[in-house]
Amino acid sequence: MPVPRRFDRRPPERDTTRINERIRVPEVRLIDDEGNQIGVLKTPDALVFAQERDLDLVEVAPEAHPPVCRVLDYSKYKYEQAQKVKQARKHQQQITVREIKFRPKIAEHDYDTKKHHVERFLKHKDKVKVTIMFRGREVTHPERGTMILDRLAEELSELGVVEQRPMQEGRNMTMMMAPSKAVLTGRLGEVDGDQPSEAGESETAPAGASGDGAATAAAEPTPPAPEPPAAAAEAS
Template sequence: MTHGSQTGSVRECTLTEFSSAYFAWETTINDREHRINHEIRVPQVHLVLNDGESRGIVSTQEALRLARESGLDLVEIAPKAMPPVAKILDYNKFRYEQEKKARASAKSAKNPQLKEVRLSFGIGAHDIETKAKRAKEFLDEGHFIRVFITLRGRENVFPGKAKQTLETFRDATESAVEQPITQVGNKIQVILKPKK
């Protein structure tokens, strides 16, 4: 009877320890955004090497072998693809960079700034496209943008052309308008904001 009681006690302890260990393991996996190494259970993956080169579809075992030989991790970065996309990389470094970007994005969203973009009166389509691309980066970070054109000399006779340029620029950034086009002295400006 005593022996049975001891066995029961040992068994109960073992199950408790097992449950704790399992819970810790499950939490570790669930806390991560990506499955890595032997957590990847699919038979095949579309493999991308550390330098960005695609190796196409390979067996997961082969991908794990290549990752091991490189001293890196195999990380499932697109689990819903068929087959999933996995990349060989340093997972700790990858996670650090992801968190760093997320923090920077959150900080920008909380502290929007007013950026300025100056356009020339006779700016060409290519230059508008280039400056609009940079402006979109600011908008994506949650910032507002003041876009302005300074009219000089005879350009003051053609404010309509400057306004049209600002409208073209606004369309190129796919943004919303915080403050419509206005003219103050020899400057014509518009303030843009991110679309919700």
């Protein structure tokens, strides 16, 4: 968490770039505002050259002999340099290494819990250092540690790849895992949408047709029943 400025007692960073009158060398190699080589000039003459164009004389290569200076707008130059640094930091990938420790006689429940932690770290694109800690005479059975590490690597093969095979270091055995390509590219867990099969469509079509026929039959009006002959004679 950044320290608020009012509580930060450190002095602000000083701009060490020498410009204009701060350039103390007797002569400089001058480059104008269009990038053209002017040549070696006396420093006062180079400063006049920059002032005539309402620009600054900026020392860009102080280690050269003579130092190289450019004629430019220093405020704009400083802003552009800050933007370049910002973009470089944005594209720079920060690699974090996590560590999870196992015991060679770890219980199944504890193994599942620690495996879940490794899985979470790999999904966050962190590297994981898995360590098997041996105590006492357990170190005489390194195959138990190898078995745990191989099992872990196999069960998490979709999330991580083994960057360093199990290696014995004193009483510890370590293995390094890195996120898999699927995790780094964000393609993990992509599943295509389900599409109905042709057989399913052919089976549902007749059912839909019979349903439509039933609906049509139900919609047709029922003809009225004819009156009995006797009732018709009385009516006449």
